[in-house]
Amino acid sequence: MDFFLQLVINGIVVGSIYALVAMGFAIIFKSTSVLNFAQGEFLLVGAYISLMLLVRYKVPFYATILITLVFAVVLGLLIERLILRPMIGEPVISVIMVTLGLSSILRAIVQGIWGTDTQPYPEIFPSQPVMFGLVPVSRAHLWSMGCVIVLLVLFTLFFKYSRFGIAMRATAFSQQVALSMGISVRLMFALAWAIAAVVSAIGGILLGAMRTGVDQSLALIGLKTIPVVILGGLDSIPGAILGGLLIGIMENLAGGYLDPVFGGGVKEVAPFVILVAILMIKPYGLFGKVHIERV
């Protein structure tokens, strides 16, 4: 039972990071119908920028967060303007490929500037874990869960009550209708990319702090988050959060119980097995908008 509990709590903790990254996916997809395969690289850039500020320029932690986020906004806006806007109206495969190309470019820039070695991330949260009953949970993980909850509430309120949030939902519903209501669709697209970049940058900082080291493998989490967004429904933010937690728990359980049978590595592949199952049974996920097409 203890083992089970430990696995579930680990799952929730990892899942909260998945949820954070998945939120970025969902925000972009919701308003622009683009699945951004470079989401993991946004994370990487955020982690490295914050690392550079903290270590080389000795900027205090809170200022670092602020500067990183401002940088993320600029990056998001630039990418939207330069790369994604010319792709409006192009087929799905082109849009997928352009984000894959973008991910290569971002990774190349990161490699060129910071190299490929793992760089130690300064200790931000005390390493002393907090005990939940008998299960220890690290502080960095608690912080990430806190961030996820705060961001979830913020975004729910944002999409429900703010002018921009409502305009973004309108854009997602129909770009033509949104335009005729006087909403600037371009502005909404730009906003979506900026928000997604910010969310990923937060994820990058948290992951850096959590792993106490930053390297290229951080970007892999972008691909691992794809089952999460599919499970939750591509265009649903609550879906992204719930999907993140579920996938986190399921991969930990699968890893914990099946690793002895298969000899390791089950944790890495379990989300993708789940992905195939979801696609077969319920392709639009738990909360996704169902799109029916029949002959």
Add this chain to the structure above:
Amino acid sequence: MATISCGDFKTSYAKDMAIFDSAFARWCLAIFLLALLTVPLYASSYWMDVINRVGIAVIGAVGLNILTGFTGQISLGNAAFMAVGAYTTAYLGAHVPGVPFVVTILLSGLVAAVVGMVFGVPSLRLKGLYLAMATLAAHFIIEFVATHWNDVTGGVAGVSVAPASFFKYSLDTDRQLFYLIFGLMFFMVFFAKNLFRTKVGKAFVAIRDQDISAEVMGVNLFKYKLMSFGISSFYVGVAGSLLAYQAKYISPENFPITLAIDYLAMIIIGGMGSILGSILGAVFITCLPELLRLGASSLSGTFPSLVGLFASLKLGVFGLAIVLFLIFEPDGMAERWRKIKTYWRLYPFSY
């Protein structure tokens, strides 16, 4: 004998369907192919390796283009299907001695085709983005099998591949493999080119253009989509088999997800839904790192830091090429080539 016709003067369907516009075009290709056959006589062993990789890439890219470019089914699983072909070759070489390479390559292609069709089943319900996800999952699942099925795949460590042999002859060097790879390449490209002049090929294109209309017109979606997955994976499996022969040692590291992205980049840059495009794209993407390496080493005297940056430079140029092509020439190099030909057609009276 006209070299290039200056307008559309076709008077029969047969002429319209012809692969070669004029006898001149046919002669050009024949001379080019003959010249290609002489390459192993003078190319250095380094360039032999590059050229063989180009040949393999052409087969793989044509295969992927059949599925993605002509049938419109996005696949991120082609690196995994390639791995299936390669491991089949390694397994047959190790466990069934004396099997001629013709049989091995054929079986590798068939096994890959079967696996491809299994993972193609979701394509009945899924399309676009969702199918891309399903094939991405296929990649990771096959990769997991490759790293864990130690008896067949040798796990993470990999397996060595017995050289391609035909009774007592065996093809050990790149120079010998060249003729096998390019012979197969020629036949497979020729088959693909002709495939799209048949009923099956037309059905593929109909599915790509509008799947619902295709079904209304009596195209059995499931059958043809599966068939497309099968044919495409057969090509990719054969490419994997040749890759195994060329590399002589394979492990899961030979087939990362970035390989699948490389192949997608080939057909995007070359031209989706174009056989010529697959060839141009395969040549471009395979030669790009080599050209960069040449450039970097020749400039290393003036900029010594360039050598250290080579890996990131390669990655960055690759990404940039994809992005720039998609923005400025979304139809790829094949379209650019067509435009160049059209320009010269009426030269110097271009109006």
